[in-house]
Amino acid sequence: MSSASTGFTASEMMIVAAARELAGQRVCFVGVGLPNIAVNLAKRTVAPDLELVYEAGVFGARPARLPLSIGDPTIVTHATAVTSMFELFGFYLQGGLIDVGFLGAAQIDRFGNINTTVIGSYASPKTRLPGSGGACEIAQNAKSIFVIMRQSPRSFVDRLDFRTSVGDRVSVVVTDLGIYHRVEGELQLDSLHPGVTLDHVRSAMGWKPRVSESLVETKPPKPAELRMIRDELDPTGVYT
Amino acid sequence: MRDAIAQLVSDGDTVAIEGFTHLISFAAGHEIIRQRKRDLTLCRLTPDLIYDQMIAAGVARKLVFSWLGNPGVGSLHAVRRWTEGERPRLELEEYSHFGMVARYTAGAMKLPFFPLRSYADTDLPRANPLIRPITSPYVDEEVYAVPPLTPDVTIVHAQRADAAGDTQVWGLLGCQKEAAFAASRVIVVVEELVDEAVIRADPNRTILPGLVVDAVVVEPFGAHPSYAQGYYDRDNTFYLEWDAISRDEASLQSWLDEWVHGVTGRAEYVEKMGAARLLGLRPTPAPSGSVDYGEYR
Numbered sequence: 001m002s003s004a005s006t007g008f009t010a011s012e013m014m015i016v017a018a019a020r021e022l023a024g025q026r027v028c029f030v031g032v033g034l035p036n037i038a039v040n041l042a043k044r045t046v047a048p049d050l051e052l053v054y055e056a057g058v059f060g061a062r063p064a065r066l067p068l069s070i071g072d073p074t075i076v077t078h079a080t081a082v083t084s085m086f087e088l089f090g091f092y093l094q095g096g097l098i099d100v101g102f103l104g105a106a107q108i109d110r111f112g113n114i115n116t117t118v119i120g121s122y123a124s125p126k127t128r129l130p131g132s133g134g135a136c137e138i139a140q141n142a143k144s145i146f147v148i149m150r151q152s153p154r155s156f157v158d159r160l161d162f163r164t165s166v167g168d169r170v171s172v173v174v175t176d177l178g179i180y181h182r183v184e185g186e187l188q189l190d191s192l193h194p195g196v197t198l199d200h201v202r203s204a205m206g207w208k209p210r211v212s213e214s215l216v217e218t219k220p221p222k223p224a225e226l227r228m229i230r231d232e233l234d235p236t237g238v239y240t
Numbered sequence: 241m242r243d244a245i246a247q248l249v250s251d252g253d254t255v256a257i258e259g260f261t262h263l264i265s266f267a268a269g270h271e272i273i274r275q276r277k278r279d280l281t282l283c284r285l286t287p288d289l290i291y292d293q294m295i296a297a298g299v300a301r302k303l304v305f306s307w308l309g310n311p312g313v314g315s316l317h318a319v320r321r322w323t324e325g326e327r328p329r330l331e332l333e334e335y336s337h338f339g340m341v342a343r344y345t346a347g348a349m350k351l352p353f354f355p356l357r358s359y360a361d362t363d364l365p366r367a368n369p370l371i372r373p374i375t376s377p378y379v380d381e382e383v384y385a386v387p388p389l390t391p392d393v394t395i396v397h398a399q400r401a402d403a404a405g406d407t408q409v410w411g412l413l414g415c416q417k418e419a420a421f422a423a424s425r426v427i428v429v430v431e432e433l434v435d436e437a438v439i440r441a442d443p444n445r446t447i448l449p450g451l452v453v454d455a456v457v458v459e460p461f462g463a464h465p466s467y468a469q470g471y472y473d474r475d476n477t478f479y480l481e482w483d484a485i486s487r488d489e490a491s492l493q494s495w496l497d498e499w500v501h502g503v504t505g506r507a508e509y510v511e512k513m514g515a516a517r518l519l520g521l522r523p524t525p526a527p528s529g530s531v532d533y534g535e536y537r
Contacts, residue, residue, distance in 0.1 A: 056260050056412045068476050069312035071261020073469050076411045077526050084413045086345055089338035094357050122367050128323045132336040133307035137358040163363045
């Protein structure tokens, strides 16, 4: 549902902002969900030379539709290479060929550490989340990690319930409210999305954020970007 | 299929039905449910709907995995019911994707462990004490090790095999090769049985030789609602429907009664699912170019 005042949704702003952060990047490891749509938008806009790498074992994917899952057959047809998962994780990822790993998260802390395993205790969890998948090794082996996730006091937490993936290489976090970059080991709010106030951001997180002295407003989505999301990438509105 | 599962899968076995999103043998999983196997340790990187169904049916006591979800849709509700809260009913042993792939690889190679650059500074080794740090014997460097995984039975779905079990796959390869070579027994389920000459005309595409295969079962659409590259697409409508069916234990059990216990096998399931729905999943053709292996006499 788009906001009457802006003409785009918070999710659309988040996807567009995340896609723009990929300008100039070459080899990107794509995660499930929101990363999938942001990376596919970047490939169609700011980063046409981006090589899309999927953990299912594909290098240089050319998906003709938005992949429904991380192992959709559309990532195979017309790809540069299909590999075993051993090769993909061993040679491409652990071998150091991935510039950006693009991840989602259920919880993140101020240092960029990520939880996708459990809410509550591990032995008797309140909510059982999917677990690592490839995230733990992507976070440790890609040169840089981008995170895209919705921000709330439940997702931006002072203390993670479980550390699934380390934050050392997290360089960008894009949310539905703004954009953070890693400065001196900590996430710093550098940009607020249109219509979002600093107070709103502060109320939607579990720690007192470091804020850039030159905080800016994120440039709103262009009509062409919105058209691609609505007509091509997510016509049924699953992510937006 | 009935004979293969009856003869090769026993109560208490460690069973891996592998195939990463692609080529998941729902046909074999359903037969295991129909035969009411018990106390299985189920292994898969992504348990997917098939293990949600098998766990709900009560065949498993333990799950070894790396990503637990309905891919592209959400949660596996049956598994969540069995694992959340004060008294989980299902034992979990949890790794990352590369950790699981490395475990099958160590199993296939008869190595005591496999080293990898994952897990440092995470809570995963604490959650699973089988993930352990080791120091390189050559340089002062610590990495993590995972133990070999050697299933009693690995089941894979493939596009085609010959009667001897020589098996060919194209599209996503996942870790079926590693999981099969690691196993004591292997069942291959195929869309098509082909002549040996078809296999020999394109040996680069062979992932398993008949040498390691104990049974070949022909089950067209045997991977539905997952997919077989070039044959049919994932039935995403079903993946979405399962989210609703599986939220409620009673509706899940009545689905199992109707679609698993209520049919004799995959052929009847396919007939019941209906030609229109399944043929609607056929992709348009995108054939590979052929290569010339050359004749050397």
